[in-house]
Amino acid sequence: AQSVTQPDIHITVSEGASLELRCxxxxxxxxxxxxYVQSPGQGxxxxxxxxxxxxxxxxxxxxxAEFKRSQSSFNLRKPSVHWxxxxxxxxxxxAGDSSYKLIFGSGTRLLVRP
Amino acid sequence: GAVVSxxxxxxxxxxxxxxxxxxxxxxxxxxxxxxxxxxxKQSLMLxxxxxEGSKATYxxxxxxxxxxxxxxxxxxxxxxxxxxxxxxSSFYICSxxxxxxTQYFGPGTRLLVL
Numbered sequence: 001a002q003s004v005t006q007p008d009i010h011i012t013v014s015e016g017a018s019l020e021l022r023c024x025x026x027x028x029x030x031x032x033x034x035x036y037v038q039s040p041g042q043g044x045x046x047x048x049x050x051x052x053x054x055x056x057x058x059x060x061x062x063x064x065a066e067f068k069r070s071q072s073s074f075n076l077r078k079p080s081v082h083w084x085x086x087x088x089x090x091x092x093x094x095a096g097d098s099s100y101k102l103i104f105g106s107g108t109r110l111l112v113r114p
Numbered sequence: 115g116a117v118v119s120x121x122x123x124x125x126x127x128x129x130x131x132x133x134x135x136x137x138x139x140x141x142x143x144x145x146x147x148x149x150x151x152x153x154x155k156q157s158l159m160l161x162x163x164x165x166e167g168s169k170a171t172y173x174x175x176x177x178x179x180x181x182x183x184x185x186x187x188x189x190x191x192x193x194x195x196x197x198x199x200x201x202x203s204s205f206y207i208c209s210x211x212x213x214x215x216t217q218y219f220g221p222g223t224r225l226l227v228l
Contacts, residue, residue, distance in 0.1 A: 032215060043120070043207050043219040044158075051215070090157065099171075100146050100211045104157045 002027045004093050006105035013081050014113045021076040021108050023091030032094030033074040034102065035065055039087045047089075050074065061085070086112045115141050118210050120220035127198055128228055135193045135223045137208030144210035147191040148217060149183060152205045164191050198227045 003026040013019050025031055032051050036044040048059025055067040065076045074091060088107045095101035117140040127133050137147055146165050150158040162178075164170040164185035172178045180202075182194040191210075195202050203226050209217040 034216070036219070041205075041222070041224070043118075043221040044209075046116075046216065046218065049216055094215065099163055100215055100217065101148070101160065101163065102217055106157045 002031075002093050002096060002103045004091050004103050004105035006089075006091055006108050008108045009106070010109045010111065012111040012113060015083050016080050019076075019078045019081045019085070019110070021089050021091075021110070023074045023076065023105060024072050025074065025091075025093045026072065027093055027096065029096065030069075031096070033065075033067060034092040034094075035059065035063070035074070035076050036090045036092065037061075037087045038090065038107075044090065047076070081110075081112055083112045083114065086110055116216075116218040117141050118144075118208065118218050118220040120208055120223050122223060123221060124224040124226075126226045126228065129199050130197055133195045133198055133225060135195075135206055135208075135225075137191045137193070137210065137220050139189045139210040139212075139218070142210075142212045143188040144191070144212055145188065146211050147185055148209045148211075149181070149191075149193050150207045150209070152207060152222075154205075158207065161193075195225065198225070200227045203227045 005024045034049045035047040038044045048057045050057045050067045090107045091105040092102040119138045121136045149161045161176045162170045162172045164183050170183035185191040207222040209219045211217045
């Protein structure tokens, strides 16, 4: 069965520093992969997605992610973090059937030091 | 594009009453809508999947008579929490997907049952 692991529950970075949030997935075929961000009390906003093609995906707000099949990873990166990036980040993989269901990771909370 | 709205954004009700939450896709046709529940500091828990014009598919452990889902049109799905009790208090989030295999999320509805 598909699964998603986000090994870091919390990450704290200084404003202006680079960021990498880890995501590992378990899936038999080529997965559909997503990163979403959730601010407190809000819904989820799509940052980026990977379906096929170029393994380096650009998203909104300066985020990018790289699909590495050999490592079953889809890590999210940003070269310079802003205080407004503080939020919860969720990695998700498509369930692989026709339902369009998503399997979510447990999330990583990003704290930004001024 | 791909905007999903939810109404109401928050609701307080007395125990034993029913509450209806609406989820609308504003600028695309949503063939499939999903309803999630999120507890504080946790990931999203999928409750059910609804396809326009057909009965919803509920996840294991979700009471279908308790959480009534209707997806009457390609832009509207509703979740009715029947005979709500304090343990139903939670943050409910919907998402919608069209032909892009991508879920777009609403802003969420916070339910407090007294």
